Amino acid sequence: MNEKFTDYADTGYSIAEQKAAQYFASLREQFKEKTYVSTLIEDFQLWKKNHIHRRSWLSFLSRGKRKPDSQDYHRYLGWLNQTGKLDDYLDRSVSYLYMRDLGQALDSPNTQLRIKRMVADIRNQMILPGSTSSEDQSDFMSFTGIYRWAQKEGVETATIWVIDKLKQVSAHLPKEMNPEQAQRKLIKIIIGVILHVMEEMDDDVPPVERSKRIGEAIRLGYSYGLTYPFIDDLLDSSVLTDQEKEQYSHMIRTAILNRVVPELGEWSGENMPFIRFVHSELKEAFEYIRGYQREDIQDAFFEQSFVFFHSQELDRMKDLSNSEYSNEELFIPIILKSSSSRLIVRSVISAPADDGFDQRTFFYGLYNQLADDFADMFDDMKAGAVTPYTYYLKYRGQRTDLINPFELYWTVISHLIHTVYRSDPKTREVILDRAINGLKRCKERVGVEKYKEIMEIFASGQPAFNLVVQQMVQKADDVDFFDKLLRDQLLLNLKNSKKEKVEFRDTIQKVRDQINKQLLIAKPDGTPEMKELLIDAANYSLTGDGKRIRPILTWVMGVNEYGLDESAIVPLLRSLEYMHTASLIFDDLPSQDNASTRRGRATLHEVYNSSTAELTGLFLIQKSIEEQASLHSFDAKAVLALMQYSAQKAEDICMGQAMDLNSKGKALTLEQLNMICFYKTGIAFEASLVMPAILAQIKESEILSLKKFAYHAGIAFQIKDDLLDLEGDHHLLGKPIGQDVENNNSTFVAILGADGARKEMWEHYCLAMEALKEIPRNIAFLKHLLNYMINRNR
Template sequence: MNVAYTDHADTGYRRAEEKAAQYFASLYVQVKEKSYIPILTEDILLWRRKHIRRFAWRSFFSLEKRKPDTRDYHKYIGWLHHTGELDQYLDRSISYIYMRDLGMALDSPDTKRRILQVVEDTKKLLLHSVSKDGGNKAPDFISLAGLYRWAQKEGIETAVIWVINKLKHVADHIPEEMDAEQAQRKLIKIIVGVVMHVIEDLGAEASPAERSARLEDAIRLGYSYGLTYPFIDDLLDSGVLNVQEKEQYSQMIRHALLTGTVPEVGQWNGKNMELVHYVHQELTDAFEYIKGRQRPETQQTFFEQSNVFFHSQHVDRTKDLANPHYTNEELYMPIILKSASSRLIVRSVISASADEDFEERIFAYGIYNQLADDFADMFQDMGDGAVTPYTYYLKYRDQRTDLINPYELYWAVISHLIHNVYDSDAKTRELLLDRAINGLKRCKQRVGAENYNEIMRIFASGNPEFNELIQQMVRKADQVDFLDKLLRDQMVAMLRNERKEKDYFIDTFKSVREEINHNLQIDKAHDIPPMKATLIDAANYTLEGDGKRLRPILTWVMAVKEYGLQASAVIPLLRSLEYMHTASLIFDDLPTQDNASVRRGRPTLHRVHDSATAEITGLYLIQKAIEEQSSLKGFDPETVLKLIQYSSSRAGDMCAGQAMDLNSKGKLLSLEELNTVCYYKTGIAFEASLVMPAILAQVNETEIAILKKFAYHAGIAFQIQDDLLDVQGDMEQLGKPGGQDAENNTSTFVTILGQEGASREMWEHYCLAMEALRELPRHTAFLEHLLNYMVNRDR
């Protein structure tokens, strides 16, 4: 190992331990002497004047009974605005973030001005989201479309596209044994935290170019640092790896932090081999990126703090709840170190200049946050057999009279922060008590009053008068909730709901695809002429290819799930769409057009037979499509006629699109011309998949117009991804050779805009498509997932 790195790391850890020991000793004295109680009691009595309202009965019933559940984001923000409480709610929320995450003292005039500005900006964002959205949809600013719109405003589209792709791959690789939503939330939280630090570090005088460059770097640094939470902390806490694998994995991480060099994976067998290799590569890239961005004067600090963070986590993680002999120091020292160092690392990650006051505040603050989190997770930790101050005290309190009560220590920390760290600042006292009471309220709501009261009988029995005051606040105090908690709940709910909807999307996709495949084959009567039999065989050969069936699947979902039409009644429409689409592919593949040799993983029809057979087969499938549409039963005849007229018109437009495409070969098209060709060739087919079932359901023209708008942008996004895959993909991945566009001298989004520009254009159309969906008066989860599939697919 590199001796210099090792010496620095060991020295840094010993120095941090000494500091933590001094801090813990001072807290220990306060708990033992209960000196924090009279001071904090006075604080709470001052605090409650603002939080215990003396409503008239009419006022109580008119306001409180209408207060919506915080899980309904839109109604809750609207209610806060309506009652005039939104400004105060945002002030305490933003102020708390500045204190906890950014390590700032709230009595600074500059900090006060900055908080005021952020509150105003956040208020506009929230009210815009509430007025724009409705129902149970997530706020648009925490959606991918909202993220990309922010990226455009800041000029950092490339970095945001990069991190969106990275987050998708992380989500795909989180094992089932882990809490995928919480892992993703932590990673996103760290990215946001690093970005916030950089924004504050920049100040208002930074030029747009400098701001964009720093924000782009912050996103990559945030991802690189945040990756340690799902793939080090959560992975080692879970049961995914066995004991031997955890030890091997931990040794690799320690080696990297002590030497500055990531070791090779080495021999790793079993079911986790693929996961470990993926994680190793991602963490290696992340480690090298952070290390490469360090200034010489900050690199040592980064390695020291990272070592403190990882080693203290490791010490804490390897405790055994069955061991009754841990000292108070052994229980609390690691959590002081890991909770403080996790936030201190952020400053070194972004190579921020040293700030002694910041470091002192963050070091003292960390244990408060950790004790609050451990209290919230207490029941789960007990079930998992994890050692935290709370679980250990619950198990051994009757055997070990020397054990510190962590609940009492929690309040001692709060008193220490208010008076010794933040110099009795009134705003700080307000926020810390707001947060503490809010945490107890949330716990009581989550576990139920009976479990909560039982826990309080255990932890608060030594200070009955003080506890009664606290519980009075828990029962009666209001205006103690926070925006970050609201958004945290929203994000976790959104991620979990997305996973459920994604599973439904995949299951629906598979089952409907199977049903469509089962109904696609064209039957042959016994007495048909041989040449027609050959024609049907040729058509069936093409239909048997491994097609995605996107268009008929989309039609089925819209018809059956959205509009309530009978599944059996729309089968002819599904067949007609796939017949029409397959016919267009046959023509597209001909030597006179794109001259493709492979389609859907098989030789194209003109290669199996000849061009004449392929042309006739294409015409035959078009006629079959019209025949299927005319056989729709159980619908108003005028409606069916309207559908056939629409279908015929759109088919003609698709032919025009192919003619435009052929005419453009060898020419450099403008973006506007390419969009037109793309819409006629691809977008119209998506439009038809949406509009045709809407026609059958006799949907109003306003909704049909929105569907057309969505289809226009979704179709172009789909085509851009096709163009990107043609450059990036291969035969095995795509089911057809890559590089065909270049071979055919075809203008594509990539040839016009380059890969980076094409990706930006795709995400622009993605946003426009998503924004169109928000105008629909119905739930659109399937369409959202379809759009996500379109831009994230690999074939």
């Protein structure tokens, strides 16, 4: 260990510990004297004027204005807007964010102005003028909404980077660590760091500088936020053995004290691949933060990091079976960790010193921690974790000296309102809103009987005060918060997305297996030798490791969305794969792309010869037409319309390939490349969507939206192909990489560069997603297909 830094860290921790002890002693005295009781009763008398309203009998007859469940995100926001409550809702939500995350005093005129601006910005993004329907409201929690914000701020590259990083983290986290919660925490911290950076910028900061700072904030937020899943949550989980936890903790402590991440060293067991990934990501994050910071900030950053880590370690080492922890041992570490976790953010972004912020944040942290521990106490109890609540639950009958954490929570609230924030009315309003909201959510979550049991344990010591509080919990309105709504919605989205992904993969596997069984072309007895040769060649190409995206898409749209008979559309599925395979055979020929491998093995002309390959391609096209003519279960006019449409699209695909071949060695414009891409790739996606729609006789307006989706999805797919040709793994791709450069092809990467190609891919991703909103049905499969297209590795 570096002795200089070790001594500095120990000194910093001692100073912070003394400050925390003084704060706790002050709270303990207020707790002992019960001064919070009369003070907060008076506060509630003032507060309830805005929150307890007499309802007229007419209000019960107005169904349109009944409050919907807040978990119904769009309807709830629409209801707030209709009833004129939205502005107050956003004001208290943003005010709370400024107080909690940004450490601001709400009585500051500058802070009040900034809050008004943010409220207006959020309102404009959430609610379109005159709109209350969910389809019309901006879903800014989606990737589309995030990327549109990134374009507005000029931070597309950083946003693409962090989206990719979040997906990697989620993919690597063991299920025991709850990947959805880990993603939520990471996103929350990234947003918090961005808000800190934006708060530091004046209105006169040039746009280029603003984009630079926000882009850095995204990377800093991820880098700092990574410590939660990969240090805090990992050490709290059961993923690592005790020996691994000790080894891992030592490595983290060494990194903080030496200011350099040590090598991973010896590590054995089944966790090795995961730990290697964690170490790599943390090292990259650590070095990014350290490289960003000014030298005069680094001491504060590492000192606060040590305070946070060491206080967490002290807390983590506690054993619930130990009945002898003092109140100081229970509360001082959580004062330190709750305050230092927020103080670190300022040093992460190299913000200037702000004594007012440091003081407010130090005192505020315990309030937030006690609220969180109250909400999590039963999960913590089940896990055997020591918190003030779990310890009080277990030992309150044996230890009369134990401080009731729920009463201390109200003591902290009184201290914050009247000492830290100088009895500011707005602060009182927001803090009491939050406190009552937390209890309402608890009551709803655990049920009335369990809630009564909890209150009998924690609130029975002050019956007069508890009566006031429970009246507010029962009767008070307008205490909901936007961040809670976002949290619930984000978790719901993540859970639904996870479920839909499983369904998506299951559907793909199921339909792919069905299609593979139907594809092989039979050789009846008496088949001429030369035709047998063509059938063998066709079957060789058809049995390669193809993704079958096009017929799968047709099956999903036809069967799941349009209700077509599963067996009746089998000829159409074969037709699409025959046509697609034929196009690949032609693409691979020496006279065209001259590819040596396709679908993980040698191309057809390498196995046979070019002439046989050409004839096999023609043979498959004719088989495709034959299959379409076999759609006997459908209206004859619809089948003829489908065949006519199919022939037109085949012509267009041929034209696209001709355009592509003619472009070799030429510098193309983006517009020309988009056109080639659409004719080569987008049309095939379009056909997969439109053909079942034609058979189902779907309205033309919906077909137009499907075509728009296919156009942009096809280009996004092709851009990803170009990126994979540059960066992919040829073992996963099943074909060599670098062929585009070797063949002198114009690609999106060649025209735009890798970063520019990624931006273009995301632009088409957004346009495709926006096209889906025009379709009068929620087709989750298409959303996940599009996500698959831009995230695939093959």
